Amino acid sequence: MPEFPTLAKLAEDLESGRTTARKLVEACIARIADPAGEGQRTFLHVDKDAALAAADAMDGLRKAKAAPSRYAGIPISIKDLFDIKGQVTRAGSRALDDSPPAEQDAVTVARLRRAGFVVIGRTNMTEFAYSGIGINPHYGTPKGAWNRAQGHVPGGSSAGAAVSVLDGMAHGALGTDTGGSCRIPAAYNGIVGYKPTQRRVPLDGSVPLSFSLDSIGPLARSVSCCAILDAVLANEPIAPLKPRPIQGMRLAVPTTIALDDLDAEVAETFERALKTLSDHGAIIERIEMAEFHDIGPMNAKGGFAASESYAWHRYLITSKGDVYDPRVSVRIMRGEAQSAADYIDLLNERRSLIARVNARIAPYDALVLPTTANTPPKIADLADDKAFTRENLRALRNCTLINMIDGCAISLPAHRQGDVPVGLMLAGAGGSDRRIFELAAGMEAVIRV
Numbered sequence: 001m002p003e004f005p006t007l008a009k010l011a012e013d014l015e016s017g018r019t020t021a022r023k024l025v026e027a028c029i030a031r032i033a034d035p036a037g038e039g040q041r042t043f044l045h046v047d048k049d050a051a052l053a054a055a056d057a058m059d060g061l062r063k064a065k066a067a068p069s070r071y072a073g074i075p076i077s078i079k080d081l082f083d084i085k086g087q088v089t090r091a092g093s094r095a096l097d098d099s100p101p102a103e104q105d106a107v108t109v110a111r112l113r114r115a116g117f118v119v120i121g122r123t124n125m126t127e128f129a130y131s132g133i134g135i136n137p138h139y140g141t142p143k144g145a146w147n148r149a150q151g152h153v154p155g156g157s158s159a160g161a162a163v164s165v166l167d168g169m170a171h172g173a174l175g176t177d178t179g180g181s182c183r184i185p186a187a188y189n190g191i192v193g194y195k196p197t198q199r200r201v202p203l204d205g206s207v208p209l210s211f212s213l214d215s216i217g218p219l220a221r222s223v224s225c226c227a228i229l230d231a232v233l234a235n236e237p238i239a240p241l242k243p244r245p246i247q248g249m250r251l252a253v254p255t256t257i258a259l260d261d262l263d264a265e266v267a268e269t270f271e272r273a274l275k276t277l278s279d280h281g282a283i284i285e286r287i288e289m290a291e292f293h294d295i296g297p298m299n300a301k302g303g304f305a306a307s308e309s310y311a312w313h314r315y316l317i318t319s320k321g322d323v324y325d326p327r328v329s330v331r332i333m334r335g336e337a338q339s340a341a342d343y344i345d346l347l348n349e350r351r352s353l354i355a356r357v358n359a360r361i362a363p364y365d366a367l368v369l370p371t372t373a374n375t376p377p378k379i380a381d382l383a384d385d386k387a388f389t390r391e392n393l394r395a396l397r398n399c400t401l402i403n404m405i406d407g408c409a410i411s412l413p414a415h416r417q418g419d420v421p422v423g424l425m426l427a428g429a430g431g432s433d434r435r436i437f438e439l440a441a442g443m444e445a446v447i448r449v
């Protein structure tokens with residue numbers, strides 16, 4: 001598989017004139033169009049003319065020394081969940097086909113454009129962002145990085161986002177993460193995915209799954225690529241990332257739930273990464289997190305996603321229910337049975353959970369855990385609903401813990417070159433985004449021995 005450049009390398013090449021925005025966009029479009037590749041299933045829409053026009057505009061500004069940032073002209077992909085002015089937002093569904101085109105860009109899309117990034121197209125996703133697996137029965141499922149001849153899932157819901165970065169069809173991707181949807185596809189494809197503290201990045205102009213948990217984040221090829229995109233999304237200055245030395249990092253491994261039922265490759269890779277970190281001087285403590293036991297019962301009636309998505313879908317699903325993926329509609333309809341009191345209980349229980357977990361993890365720099373319990377399953381093995389449900393839960397379980405505690409987290413590739421991709425997740429309390437980036441930058445190079 002070819003190694004594609006980081007945003008820093010692309011910025012250097014643009015600055016020195018070794019490449020241009022037009023060349024970058026043309027190369028991405030050619031890769032998307034390659035009939036032997038995954039482009040057809042990765043993108044739901046590519047506006048070639050608009051991307052080329054934006055690229056030429058950035059090349060012009062750079063020549064005039066007026067580029068809006070060092071990254072101006074770099075093509076990025078946008079998950080189909082976001083509004084792009086003039087385009088219909090379908091959220092990976094057919095139920096929104098008759099919707100009018102968006103009148104304006106989502107706030108996050110507008111921020112990326114303001115920094116000069118070029119929108120290359122809309123990426124495929126699981127319908128309405130449900131599931132961590134990445135299967136879409138309406139538009140096809142892009143094959144993930146692992147064992148392409150056999151066809152393994154890309155992870156989801158930001159499935160096309162991850163594959164677009166993996167295959168050089170874009171150099172960064174805009175995704176969303178409600179229960180792992182930036183981190184899972186990143187882990188399954190050997191790239192980096194980031195879930196920010198929810199409140200840092202505005203949700204305006206994106207289709208909600210669960211507005212309490214939805215977070216908007218990047219998928220890209222390195223920690224610093226994600227930090228750059230995250231800064232743009234949060235409307236913060238793009239500050240150079242100072243990697244934290246591993247020596248002296250205080251890391252906690254939650255032994256409750258997070259290490260249950262791991263595939264052998266996940267367990268081995270995780271333990272090897274911990275050993276490497278400890279050899280480099282990290283102080284690693286395995287801690288019980290009894291609070292995590294509360295989360296399963298909290299979600300027994302479908303959790304926030306059921307009531308919040310049901311509120312959004314209830315009219316649409318009455319008229320268009322037949323075109324929904326039944327695996328999605330069955331989960332949305334769980335919201336019908338939740339009462340207002342159930343929902344209020346959930347809000348209160350979550351508030352208490354966040355306070356207790358934050359107190360427990362306060363002495364540590366970060367939590368460290370496997371991003372997913374499983375390695376990417378074969379697409380063909382998930383035709384059976386039971387197998388799908390089981391693997392979906394194993395994909396989502398660890399990531400969801402962090403959405404429930406209103407935290408932030410990054411998934412880093414931890415496997416050896418050539419092995420099945422396995423992600424290592426570093427997570428912190430809400431608001432510790434900068435620290436998580438600095439810690440991740442410090443360990444990124446050494447954990448992939």
Ligand SMILES: NC(=O)CC[C@H](N)C(=O)O
Pocket residue numbers: 129130131132156157176177178179180181182209305396400
């Ligand atoms: N969008 C996501 O992050 C997936 C999360 C969602 N909790 C699901 O179960 O499908």
